[in-house]
Amino acid sequence: MKPTLQTVADAVGVSRSTVSNAYSRPDQLSPQLRETILEAAARLGYTGPHPAARSLRKGQVGAIGVLFSAELSYAFTDPYAVQFLRGLAETAERHNTGLLLIPLLSDGEAAAQAVQNAVVDGFCAYCVPAWHASYDAALARNLPMVIAEWHANADPGTRVVGIDDMAAARTAARHLTALGHRRIAVIAHWIGPVQHSGPITLARPEDAPHHVTRERLIGYRDAFAEVGVDWSEVTTISSIHNSREEGAAVAAHLLDRAPRPTAILAAADLLALGVLDALETRGLQAGRDISVVGFDDIPEAAAARLTTIRQPALDKGRIAGELLLDAERAERQVVLPTELMVRASTGPNNEAGRS
Amino acid sequence: MKPTLQTVADAVGVSRSTVSNAYSRPDQLSPQLRETILEAAARLGYTGPHPAARSLRKGQVGAIGVLFSAELSYAFTDPYAVQFLRGLAETAERHNTGLLLIPLLSDGEAAAQAVQNAVVDGFCAYCVPAWHASYDAALARNLPMVIAEWHANADPGTRVVGIDDMAAARTAARHLTALGHRRIAVIAHWIGPVQHSGPITLARPEDAPHHVTRERLIGYRDAFAEVGVDWSEVTTISSIHNSREEGAAVAAHLLDRAPRPTAILAAADLLALGVLDALETRGLQAGRDISVVGFDDIPEAAAARLTTIRQPALDKGRIAGELLLDAERAERQVVLPTELMVRASTGPNNEAGRS
DNA sequence: TCCAGAATCTGGATCGATACAGAAGGGTGA
DNA sequence: TCACCCTTCTGTATCGATCCAGATTCTGGA
Numbered sequence: 001m002k003p004t005l006q007t008v009a010d011a012v013g014v015s016r017s018t019v020s021n022a023y024s025r026p027d028q029l030s031p032q033l034r035e036t037i038l039e040a041a042a043r044l045g046y047t048g049p050h051p052a053a054r055s056l057r058k059g060q061v062g063a064i065g066v067l068f069s070a071e072l073s074y075a076f077t078d079p080y081a082v083q084f085l086r087g088l089a090e091t092a093e094r095h096n097t098g099l100l101l102i103p104l105l106s107d108g109e110a111a112a113q114a115v116q117n118a119v120v121d122g123f124c125a126y127c128v129p130a131w132h133a134s135y136d137a138a139l140a141r142n143l144p145m146v147i148a149e150w151h152a153n154a155d156p157g158t159r160v161v162g163i164d165d166m167a168a169a170r171t172a173a174r175h176l177t178a179l180g181h182r183r184i185a186v187i188a189h190w191i192g193p194v195q196h197s198g199p200i201t202l203a204r205p206e207d208a209p210h211h212v213t214r215e216r217l218i219g220y221r222d223a224f225a226e227v228g229v230d231w232s233e234v235t236t237i238s239s240i241h242n243s244r245e246e247g248a249a250v251a252a253h254l255l256d257r258a259p260r261p262t263a264i265l266a267a268a269d270l271l272a273l274g275v276l277d278a279l280e281t282r283g284l285q286a287g288r289d290i291s292v293v294g295f296d297d298i299p300e301a302a303a304a305r306l307t308t309i310r311q312p313a314l315d316k317g318r319i320a321g322e323l324l325l326d327a328e329r330a331e332r333q334v335v336l337p338t339e340l341m342v343r344a345s346t347g348p349n350n351e352a353g354r355s
Numbered sequence: 356m357k358p359t360l361q362t363v364a365d366a367v368g369v370s371r372s373t374v375s376n377a378y379s380r381p382d383q384l385s386p387q388l389r390e391t392i393l394e395a396a397a398r399l400g401y402t403g404p405h406p407a408a409r410s411l412r413k414g415q416v417g418a419i420g421v422l423f424s425a426e427l428s429y430a431f432t433d434p435y436a437v438q439f440l441r442g443l444a445e446t447a448e449r450h451n452t453g454l455l456l457i458p459l460l461s462d463g464e465a466a467a468q469a470v471q472n473a474v475v476d477g478f479c480a481y482c483v484p485a486w487h488a489s490y491d492a493a494l495a496r497n498l499p500m501v502i503a504e505w506h507a508n509a510d511p512g513t514r515v516v517g518i519d520d521m522a523a524a525r526t527a528a529r530h531l532t533a534l535g536h537r538r539i540a541v542i543a544h545w546i547g548p549v550q551h552s553g554p555i556t557l558a559r560p561e562d563a564p565h566h567v568t569r570e571r572l573i574g575y576r577d578a579f580a581e582v583g584v585d586w587s588e589v590t591t592i593s594s595i596h597n598s599r600e601e602g603a604a605v606a607a608h609l610l611d612r613a614p615r616p617t618a619i620l621a622a623a624d625l626l627a628l629g630v631l632d633a634l635e636t637r638g639l640q641a642g643r644d645i646s647v648v649g650f651d652d653i654p655e656a657a658a659a660r661l662t663t664i665r666q667p668a669l670d671k672g673r674i675a676g677e678l679l680l681d682a683e684r685a686e687r688q689v690v691l692p693t694e695l696m697v698r699a700s701t702g703p704n705n706e707a708g709r710s
Numbered sequence: 711t712c713c714a715g716a717a718t719c720t721g722g723a724t725c726g727a728t729a730c731a732g733a734a735g736g737g738t739g740a
Numbered sequence: 741t742c743a744c745c746c747t748t749c750t751g752t753a754t755c756g757a758t759c760c761a762g763a764t765t766c767t768g769g770a
Contacts, residue, residue, distance in 0.1 A: 002497075004726055015750045020728060029748065047495040051474045052416065053726035055407040057755050062472050063455060076441040086431040093458040096465055098473060100418060100455045103448040110451055117417050118453060119406045119474040140402040142357075359756055370720045375758060384718065408756035412725050717766070724759080733750075740742090 003046040012040045023049055055119060063098040064324055065120035067128045067138060078242055078270060079298040080313050084126060084148065087317020095325040097121075108133035115141065122324045124148060129190075129210055146323045148316060149212050150335055159323040161316055161334040165212055168309045168338040169219025172293045173265060175307070175340055177227045180349035181263035181291060184234060185254045186220055187247065187275065188213045188267035191238035197246060199253050200238040205231065216267045216295065235261065239271060247274020248281075255282055255290075262349045263291040269298045272306055276345065291346040305344035312336050358401040367395045378404055410474060418453040419679055420475040422483045422493060433597055433625060434653040435668050439481060439503065442672020450680040452476075463488035470496065477679045479503060484545075484565050501678045503671060504567050505690055514678040516671055516689040520567055523664045523693040524574025527648045528620060530662070530695055532582045535704035536618035536646060539589060540609045541575055542602065542630065543568045543622035546593035552601065554608050555593040560586065571622045571650065590616065594626060602629020603636075610637055610645075617645060617704045624649040624656045624663055631659055631700065646701040660699035667691050 009016045014037070021028040022037040041048075055061045066088065068081070076082060085099075092099050100120050105111040115123075115137035122144035128135045138145055147154075150162030176184055190210045192200045202208060205217035221231045237253055239246045247270060254261055255278055266272035272294030279286050286292050286306075294301055297310035315336055322329050364371045369392070376383040377392040396403075410416045421443065423436070431437060440454075447454050455475050460466040470478075470492035477499035483490045493500055502509075505517030531539055545565045547555045557563060560572035576586045592608055594601045602625060609616055610633055621627035627649030634641050641647050641661075649656055652665035670691055677684050 005728095006726085016726095017728080017730095017751075018749060021749085024728075033748085045497075047497060048471045049728090050411070050726050051472050052407055052410040053755090054472070054728075055474055055755095056405070056411050056726080056757085057728045059755075061407065061474060062469070063474070065453075076437050076444065082431050082437060089431065089456065089458070093460065096458065096460070096469060098420075098455045098457050098469065100453045101444065102453050103444070103451065105448065105451070114417070114451060114453065116403045117406050117409070119410055119416060119418070142400070142402060360758095361756085371756095372721075372758080372760095373719060376719085379758075388718085404758090405756050408725090409758075410725095411727085411756080412758040414725075712770090714769095715767085718764080720761105720763070722760100725757090727755090729754080730752095731750105734748085736745105736747080738743105738745085 003041075003044045005046075005049070007044055008037065008041045008046050011044060012037050020049070052119070061119050061121045062096065063100050063120045064092065064321075065100045065102050065115070065118045065123045065138070067102055067115070067123060067125045067134050068104050079300065080269065080296045081126065083298070083313035084317040084320075087314040087319075088124060088321045089317070090314075091318050091321025091325060095321075097325060102134070104128065104132065104134050112137040122146075124320050124324060126320075127210075127212060131209065144324055146320045148320050150215075151211070154333065157332065159332045161319045161323060161336070163311045163316075163336050163338050165215035166219040166222075168311070169216035169265075169267070169295070170223045171219075171338070171340050172295065172309050173220045173223030174226070175342065175346065176263045176265065176291060176293060177223060177229070179263075179291065179346060182227065182229055182349070183259065183261045183351075184224065184229070184263045184265060185237065185261040186217065186234055186265045186267070187237045187239065187250060187254075187271050188217060189239050189242045189271070191217070191236055195240045196238050197240045197250060198237060200236055202236055213267060220265055242268050242270050244270050244274040244277065247271035248277040249274070251275040251278035255279070255284070260290065262351055263293070263346070266292065266294050269294040269296040269301045269306065269308055272308065272345075273300060273304055276304055276306065286345040287347040288350070291349075293346060297341055301341075302343070307343045307346040308341050310339045310341050358396075358399045360401075360404070363392060363396045363399055363401050366399060367392050375404070407474070416474055416476045417451065418455050418475045419447065419676075420455045420457050420470070420473040420478045420493070422457055422470070422478060422480045422489055423459050434655065435624065435651045436481065438653070438668035439672040439675075442669040442674075443479060443676045444672070445669075446673050446676025446680060450676075452680060457489070459483065459487070459489050467492040477501075479675050479679060481675075482565075482567060486564065499679055501675045503675050505570075506566070509688065512687065514687045516674045516678060516691070518666045518671075518691050518693050520570035521574040521577075523666070524571035524620075524622070524650070525578045526574075526693070526695050527650065527664050528575045528578030529581070530697065530701065531618045531620065531646060531648060532578060532584075534618075534646065534701060537582065537584055537704070538614065538616045538706075539579070539584070539618045539620060540592065540616040541572065541589055541620045541622070542592045542594060542605055542609075542626050543572060544594050544597045544626070546572070546591055550595045551593050552595045552605060553592060555591055557591055568622060575620055597623050597625050599625050599629040599632065602626035603632040604629070606630040606633035610634070610639070615645065617706055618701070619645060619647050621647065621649050624651040624653045624661065627661055627663065627700075628655060628659055631661065641700040642702040643705070646704075648701060652696055656696075657698070662698045662701040663696050665694045665696050 005016045005019045009019045022034045112133040115134050123138045124146050126148045146159035154160050205221045208214035237250045275292050294306050294308035297308045301308045319334050360371045360374045364374045377389045467488040470489050478493045479501050481503045501514035509515050560576045563569035592605045630647050649661050649663035652663045656663050
């Protein structure tokens with residue numbers, strides 16, 4: 001049988017408490033006794049206090065749970081998500097805390113179970129749809145929890161870090177309208193009530209289920225309204241995953257039928273890069289034939305000369321961690337700045353004079 | 356105070372066991388009683404069994420610990436590591452298991468602590484140096500553990516998945532010697548006994564402390580020997596981190612002094628890509644002026660037209676997970692295939708006739 | 711009507727540690 | 741010499757669940 005504290009205590013002839021102290025509070029016993037105990041422990045094959053038992057008693061674990069928007073295996077394909085995670089890891093590391101990546105299974109029951117069973121001190125939700133079982137399950141755990149997306153009217157008690165998605169999206173869209181574009185299409189992740197890949201009609205952006213997508217669509221809509229383009233005239237395309245491949249695939253819906261939009265707004269860089277791929281396949285030039293704007297400014301965006309909105313992914317992760325772990329960090333809500341990065345993928349509308 | 360099983364039991368007027376069964380073994384009580392219990396639980400704000408307590412009693416957690424070679428925040432910068440993690444996550448997800456990323460702190464004491472306290476069912480070590488405190492601590496935990504690097508003479512009981520690094524490296528080096536290169540330099544991560552960035556002398560590759568690096572250096576050395584180039588003639592450069600930036604930085608030691616090597620072997624693609632950057636800065640052309648070979652075949656390698664060794668990172672992760680979680684998977688040691696991908700970064704030695 | 715067997719439910723033992731109050735022994739200053 | 745404090749160690753209570761053997765009730769067939 002596996003040795004326990006008691007085993008060692010018996011072997012040395014001291015009490016269980018003393019052995020415990022040898023590990024957790026060395027100042028509570030004489031150095032030579034401690035030495036004896038550790039020696040005996042090594043001899044018996046005792047490897048230190050059982051983590052689960054210790055966590056139970058101390059009411060503290062040393063790990064935080066991370067909830068992702070997609071299956072774990074997808075999370076790592078998105079450079080933006082990886083950056084975020086990196087920032088989070090940086091803070092966690094400083095606090096000697098582990099990160100428990102929790103699979104966000106599509107099976108609600110199992111997902112809730114996974115969250116319920118997570119042995120953690122707190123949660124960090126990264127783009128988890130509010131209706132997802134995991135989200136409720138995490139809230140229900142009643143542990144400290146930080147949400148990595150900005151909510152304008154979040155309860156002042158909840159920890160939130162993010163950007164003003166709506167304003168940033170508005171900036172992106174205004175960039176296009178200022179260039180004279182009016183026939184603009186929008187590609188975003190998960191626009192409608194169900195996951196769907198392809199064109200979709202959404203009467204009001206406010207109805208999009210995914211928080212971040214919703215905010216960005218509203219920003220786009222408002223910018224369009226400023227120049228008299230009604231939302232109903234805008235073609236909206238939904239994607240299931242946030243991937244380059246799918247960006248290219250759904251772009252076909254826009255590029256292979258007339259009239260083509262003169263500009264495309266993608267609510268994520270990966271989708272935008274996919275659109276650029278689709279353009280290249282068709283011999284079209286971004287910025288001249290069709291303007292494309294992304295969102296996030298992942299490293300690849302600069303290489304592809306994609307106009308996009310920069311948001312500080314690394315800082316977001318870092319701060320999310322601090323909001324959970326830095327006890328002295330009093331504030332609970334942090335908004336980070338964004339910036340429009342104008343690159344070669346956007347240019348004036350060439351049809352401007354004609355129509 | 357936080358409600359427990361007992362709280363709910365008292366409220367409903369049943370025993371603690373029955374409430375426990377309501378959650379964990381629904382078939383052990385009548386549906387209507389279960390309903391009543393869950394209702395009461397919701398009313399009282401009871402959120403289900405306490406994970407630490409449950410883990411303690413059941414002796415099972417539902418998470419595996421992942422040990423990385425570098426600080427967590429660096430791990431995510433290496434696409435190869437990310438791919439591996441993705442594969443691992445895929446398997447974990449299928450088994451409804453979480454991944455606990457454990458910071459591999461440089462402070463040995465703290466690192467060992469982190470491993471000791473990890474509430475997990477097993478460990479997966481990814482390129483953890485064998486001398487690192489975390490490694491011993493993980494072994495000491497006496498839990499199932501898989502090592503994600505191939506060891507030719509590993510104990511048959513230990514779970515191992517990897518590639519034949521030595522043979523693959525030999526193939527990479529032979530490619531260069533076959534092209535007529537003789538003045539070849541080697542860049543690798545952590546060659547000497549201490550972390551160091553820059554040229555370093557290593558009498559025998561066998562002395563390199565890092566297992567993977569050691570294997571690859573031996574492979575290089577053996578291929579050189581086949582054409583009469585002695586290891587002592589080879590310039591070896593060590594890097595601290597496995598990053599593109601550092602690859603470029605240490606390449607300076609080779610490119611800015613005469614005689615320049617005609618070819619460079621980098622033991623990782625990120626380093627090789629850094630070398631390519633350094634070449635470009637100096638107006639040199641890879642494959643013509645200097646040949647460069649990498650290792651790993653990360654996605655960026657193809658884009659940069661880097662000749663390299665492909666190894667299946669995703670599969671490695673996936674299989675590592677299966678070795679831990681698939682009970683019916685009897686084998687314990689898996690070697691994966693590698694392939695030399697010849698691209699534009701290598702070409703014949705132009706000095707061949709001259710010297 | 712009676713009883714075996716299934717369906718429900720109970721209670722104490724247990725998982726492996728830490729907290730905390732207090733006991734024992736040793737040292738110090740008045 | 742005595743009172744007091746400090747260091748070192750002990751023992752019991754507790755963290756919050758699950759396990760398992762057994763008690764109780766229900767069911768259906770002889």
